[in-house]
Amino acid sequence: MHICFGSRKLFNAQYHLEENGYSSHEEWLEDWRKKRSGRFYCVGKSSYGGGTMINIYATEDDGKYMMRVQVPRCLQEQCGKYIEAYFTVDDRSGRMRRKDLEYAINHQKPITTQVFRREHKDDNCYVHLTTYVQDIPIVYTIKNGCLGIDFNANSLSVTYVKSDGNIAWCHDFPYQWKGKTCGQRKAQMRDLVCDIVRIADSLKCSIAIESLDFSKRKAQMSEESKLYNGMLSNLSTWLFKTALESRCKRFGVQLVKINPAFTSLIGMIKFMVKYGLSSGTSAGMVIARRAMKMSEAVPQCLSLPVDDGKHAWSAWNRVSRFIKKHGIRRTQLFQWTKALEGILKWEHSNPSLPVDIDKSQTKNPPIHRGEVRPDGNVQLCLFV
Structure with missing residues (x-):
């Protein structure tokens, strides 16, 4: 179990005070307590306000909300029974955060509250709320066509197939995963997912992907190429699937998962030369057509x-x-x-x-x- 709320380096600094810039043990203890008290949270429940010791309420002032913290009994004489803090919620990056919070409060949904302090931002405190959001109905389906996505080692190949089965648009979205940190790879993948869902939203169509089990792929890495093995080892392939599912639900885009059998082979033989496509975009065309229940017979x-x-x-x-x-x-x-x-x-x-x-x-x-x-x-x- 982790008992060091700060870090191991800070914990060991008490034994070498001068080397770490401390004049006394009390000065170190002040930093240590500051680290330990930098974060706390309260699990929500289904009640008005959405919490137990911390509740969230809407105020009469439009756009502002109040967080009421119930003070422990041992501190009520010093701080009072409640501590109230006011904050605002804005919509950004296509997220209707304000609407979601109002839905949770009005329908008495549990709201888990987490408060944490950012030392690199002048010790300001921030509030993180987690709750249920209202389900968004699927409005863009395969009736308006489909975007087929083929997941490759260095790119995401996207092909738009109209409802009649003919190709209308295709593009390769390259990405670099070598020499990048895990956070950089995740941010890059999320940006690509946002761009793809934005295209589906503009075309009012669905999205289709292969239902791949990368855990089995990783178990068979010796059978794959060195480039593909590196992609599986260094890139969080599950992030692409989870990020795409979340984004599609938020925009009401239907996400279809199809059997990946022979998609690359069919694309290369039937569509690659015919339409002048790459192997990835031709596979994406097969994925989109399969999602629309179109079969592919051999020549x-x-x-x-x-x-x-x-x-x-x-x-x-x-x-x-x-x-x-x-x-x-x-x-x-x-x-x-x-x-x-x-x-x-x-x-x-x-x-x-x-x-x-x-x-x-x-x-x-x-x-x-x-x-x-x-x-x-x-x-x-x-x-x-």
Whole structure:
């Protein structure tokens, strides 16, 4: 248990008074008591005023409130039964703090009060109130489109998809987490979340993210890249989720969490080249479309008869296993037809022959010719 309300350095200073600038033990004791009495709090309860020993009331003067502190009996002869302090509450940064406090007082919600002194601000005292706020109804839903967010190692990729499933806007929000303190990373992430929710508020649309379990990701860090492992270790990934949830509730924006299965793969194969997107924004498009209950079937050239009657993810799982098996890099998927189409068809008919991924050729394969489909397109095949 922590018994030092100041710090260990201050506590040990009593044994070396002159070295720490103290002329006597009484001078040190004064600083020590000042540290110990620098903060106190009172847990609230459901009653008028919202507290037990500390109550908050609204005054007749608009915008001002009164904090009434009940003095312990041993000090009532010296200080009186109550100590009253007046303060104001202003709205800032999109927070309706004044409205929330009035709601808590009028509906007899518990208000937990914390009073603390700031030594670096001329020993001024500040009051921190914690209470329940009124639920804000969700006003922006997937009916007006959706912002899909893909969480990457160095950026947040955001893609706006309209209600008809077509892309309308995309952007990468970069952030730096290396060489920054924990507080700086948190502040940076909160600023990004504020910008994203502000965009959703202007577009009157919902937001969709992947329902990721980073605890499992951290347990499998040896399987990921060094850059991604560093992001998981140094960045509070849970902060992004919690900050986004809180901000969306405050602005009435619907937050949809979707299954993250194959979002990056589908985005790179179906949308990256088609719309000229990055791998992150293309994944964000898949996330937004999935939140709006739109399915993503594999291209016809990659489908096989075994996929008939199965869920689309079964085919995508087959493609994903093929990519991992042959070590196809993400950059190669910018021309995925050359990297996958012919190879998949050839491997399915000749599974025993090794495949050279870089050249999209098998070693000493027989000559195959292009096969014309009923729609007039040419089926991509392998040639010597």
